[in-house]
Amino acid sequence: SYELTQPLSVSVALGQSAKIACGGYNIGDKTVHWHQQRPGQAPVLVIYNDNNRPSGIPDRFSGSNSPNSATLTISRAQAGDEADYYCQVWDGNTVVFGGGTKLTVL
Amino acid sequence: QVQLVESGGGVVQPGQSLRLSCAGSGFTFSTYEMHWVRQPPGKGLEWVGVISYDGRSENYGDSVKGRFTISRDNSKSRLFLQMNRLSFEDTAVYYCAKDFYSRSWITDWGQGTLVSVSS
Numbered sequence: 001s002y003e004l005t006q007p008l009s010v011s012v013a014l015g016q017s018a019k020i021a022c023g024g025y026n027i028g029d030k031t032v033h034w035h036q037q038r039p040g041q042a043p044v045l046v047i048y049n050d051n052n053r054p055s056g057i058p059d060r061f062s063g064s065n066s067p068n069s070a071t072l073t074i075s076r077a078q079a080g081d082e083a084d085y086y087c088q089v090w091d092g093n094t095v096v097f098g099g100g101t102k103l104t105v106l
Numbered sequence: 107q108v109q110l111v112e113s114g115g116g117v118v119q120p121g122q123s124l125r126l127s128c129a130g131s132g133f134t135f136s137t138y139e140m141h142w143v144r145q146p147p148g149k150g151l152e153w154v155g156v157i158s159y160d161g162r163s164e165n166y167g168d169s170v171k172g173r174f175t176i177s178r179d180n181s182k183s184r185l186f187l188q189m190n191r192l193s194f195e196d197t198a199v200y201y202c203a204k205d206f207y208s209r210s211w212i213t214d215w216g217q218g219t220l221v222s223v224s225s
Contacts (some may be wrong), residue, residue, distance in 0.1 A: 001168065028224040033211040033212070035212070035215075037151075037153075041202060042212075042215040042217050042218055043151065043201070043212075043215050044215070045211065045212060045213055045214075046207070048210075049209040049211070054213070084150075084219065086150065086151050087179040088211065088212065089138075090209055093165040094153065094165055094166075094167060094214075095141065095143075095156065096153065097143075097150065097152065097153060098150075099150050100151065102148040
C-alpha cells in the first residue's frame with residue numbers, strides 16, 4: 001500500500017518560514033492536499049491540489065509538489081500556526097494520510 | 107455554511123457493534139462523496155472509507171475492510187458507519203468529512219465522536 005512520510009516535528013521561530021515535507025513514491029504524479037489540526041480541534045483544509053488555498057486561509061500558507069516530495073510552506077509563522085499538519089493523497093480507490101508533523105513556533 | 111455533526115459514540119466491549127451517524131447541513135448532501143476518518147488517542151489521522159454520492163459504491167481502508175460498512179440516507183442528509191467485531195485498536199475519535207465532489211480533497215470535517223473499546 002502507498003505510504004506518505006512526514007517528519008515528526010518541525011520548529012520555526014516566530015515570524016520566520018517553516019517547511020513541512022511529505023514524501024512518497026512518485027508523489028509528483030499525485031495531487032497533494034494539506035490539513036491543519038490545532039490541539040483539541042478537528043482538522044481544517046489549508047491547501048488543496050498541491051498549491052491552492054481555500055477561502056479564509058491566509059496567503060502565508062503555500063504548497064508545492066515535485067517528483068519526490070510535496071512541501072507545505074508557512075511564511076511569517078504565528079503562534080496560532082502551532083498545530084499538527086497532515087498531507088493527503090488518493091491512491092487508486094483509497095485515501096492516504098501522512099503520519100503528521102507537529103509544528104512548534106518558538 | 108457546511109455543518110457535519112457526528113453522534114453515536116460511546117464505550118463498547120471487544121467484539122460488540124456500534125453504529126455512528128453524521129448529520130449534514132448547509133450543502134446539498136446528495137451531491138457529494140462522504141468519508142469517515144478516525145484518530146486514535148495521541149496518534150495521526152487514519153482513513154476509514156468513502157461512499158459515493160448515491161450510496162452505490164464504497165471503498166475502505168485495509169484495517170476495517172469486512173468489519174465496517176458505510177451507508178447514507180440522502181433523504182435525511184445522514185451518513186452512517188456500522189462497526190462490527192470491534193477491537194481495542196478501533197478506539198478513536200471518528201470524524202465525518204465531506205469531499206469536494208468525488209475523489210478530490212476533504213473540504214470539511216465534523217467535530218468527531220469518540221469510540222472507546224474497553225473490557
